[in-house]
């Protein structure tokens with residue numbers, strides 16, 4: 001069973017939760033969350049954007065809103081496991097110095113090690129582009145299409161020490177069309193992700209979930 005999940009404190013409009021969003025690519029999910037947060041006053045705000053590459057395109061979404069947005073590349077001066085540990089230590093330092101209360105993985109393409117998951121367990125969320133527990137891993141859309149299923153979707157879940165395996169907070173379904181390729185399916189699923197993830201984060205920060 002491992003270490004317990006400790007959920008974020010219930011936040012309020014007067015005392016919003018401090019969120020960090022972690023990305024690897026274009027950050028359309030990050031942009032959707034930032035738009036959701038800027039439309040009206042929320043009980044959470046994004047104060048930090050981290051990417052695992054200096055050149056991650058999505059960093060611009062944070063920078064455009066004057067949010068601290070930095071790429072932290074993987075060091076390459078030691079063994080693979082030492083580099084990974086050094087990278088995660090840099091991430092942890094940033095999260096601590098920005099007094100982060102909830103970490104939102106939004107297209108972050110690296111698996112976090114158990115030591116850092118343990119530190120954030122219950123305050124670390126992810127969105128995955130399939131109806132978990134079906135099609136975990138990095139190639140969900142490809143596998144959905146080759147399996148020939150007619151429905152897929154997306155899942156928001158708490159992150160545990162496994163891969164795409166933590167407690168599910170919310171899911172939404174999307175049809176798979178006969179003419180779909182990976183790209184068309186990804187676009188359809190992303191549209192739904194951009195609604196589901198901000199709404200679910202809002203409920204989590206309001207104290208609506210219990211385990």
Ligand code: GRF
Nearest residue numbers: 025026027028029107127129
């Ligand atoms: C999303 O589909 C998310 O579910 C997956 O990676 C994609 C990220 O897209 N984990 P973007 O970088 O937010 O555009």
